[in-house]
Structures are given as structure tokens and as C-alpha cells.
Amino acid sequence: MSALTSSPTTSTVPTASAVRCTCHDLGTGVVRVALSGELDPSSVPELDRLLDRLLDNATFVVVDLDELSFVDPAGAAALCAAGQRAGSRIVAVNVHPHVRPTLMTVGVHRALKVIDTTPAVLVDDHAA
Numbered sequence: 575m576s577a578l579t580s581s582p583t584t585s586t587v588p589t590a591s592a593v594r595c596t597c598h599d600l601g602t603g604v605v606r607v608a609l610s611g612e613l614d615p616s617s618v619p620e621l622d623r624l625l626d627r628l629l630d631n632a633t634f635v636v637v638d639l640d641e642l643s644f645v646d647p648a649g650a651a652a653l654c655a656a657g658q659r660a661g662s663r664i665v666a667v668n669v670h671p672h673v674r675p676t677l678m679t680v681g682v683h684r685a686l687k688v689i690d691t692t693p694a695v696l697v698d699d700h701a702a
Contacts, residue, residue: 622656647676650679
């Protein structure tokens with residue numbers, strides 16, 4: 575995603591790691607990035623680059639953790655670091671009970687807002 579457009583679009587970011595990132599441009603500078611799979615040390619460099627790029631171009635980034643099956647402390651620390659860089663411009667949504675303890679132990683909730691479910695306004699109905 576080099577530039578954001580006003581119409582919703584979806585793109586999958588290829589990764590060599592165990593996490594898959596699907597970006598949904600919701601328009602008006604809002605991007606939702608859905609993570610699926612495992613967020614572990616092998617995923618951190620790619621996730622950092624992706625979030626930095628999105629935050630350079632977007633007004634607001636929503637990180638959807640609904641399909642994240644596993645997160646280790648290094649992966650949680652990457653989310654924490656993104657929150658520290660972006661301030662109130664990034665939130666995490668759809669945190670499942672099985673990943674919440676790791677996120678809370680690392681302190682993700684202190685670096686960015688963590689919301690249990692996605693507000694309807696942030697759901698891309700045009701995604702495939």
C-alpha cells in the first residue's frame with residue numbers, strides 16, 4: 575500500500591514468517607491490518623516494517639488480532655513498540671483470551687489501546 579485511497583481496498587502482505595498480514599484500506603486514512611497465524615520472533619522484523627509503512631501513510635491503524643493463534647513475548651513487544659511510536663494512532667482489537675496474558679505481561683495495554691471486539695465502523699464489508 576503505497577498511498578491510501580478513499581475507497582476500501584484489501585491487500586495481503588506476503589511474509590516469510592508464521593504470521594499473515596492482510597491490510598484493509600477503509601478510506602479517510604484508516605487502515606485495518608488483520609494478523610493471522612503466529613506472532614513470534616521470526617515475524618517481528620516484517621511486522622515492524624509493515625506497521626511503520628502503514629503509520630507513515632495512514633492517520634489511524636487498527637491491528638485486528640482475531641485470527642492470531644499464538645503470540646510470544648517478542649511478538650507482543652513488537653506491538654508495544656508500534657504503540658509507543660504511534661501514540662493514539664494505533665489500536666489492537668479482537669484480542670482472544672489465549673493471547674491476552676502474553677500481551678498484558680509485556681504491557682501492550684500501556685502502549686496502545688486494546689479493545690476486545692472491533693467496532694462496526696472499522697469492519698470492511700467489501701473485503702473478500
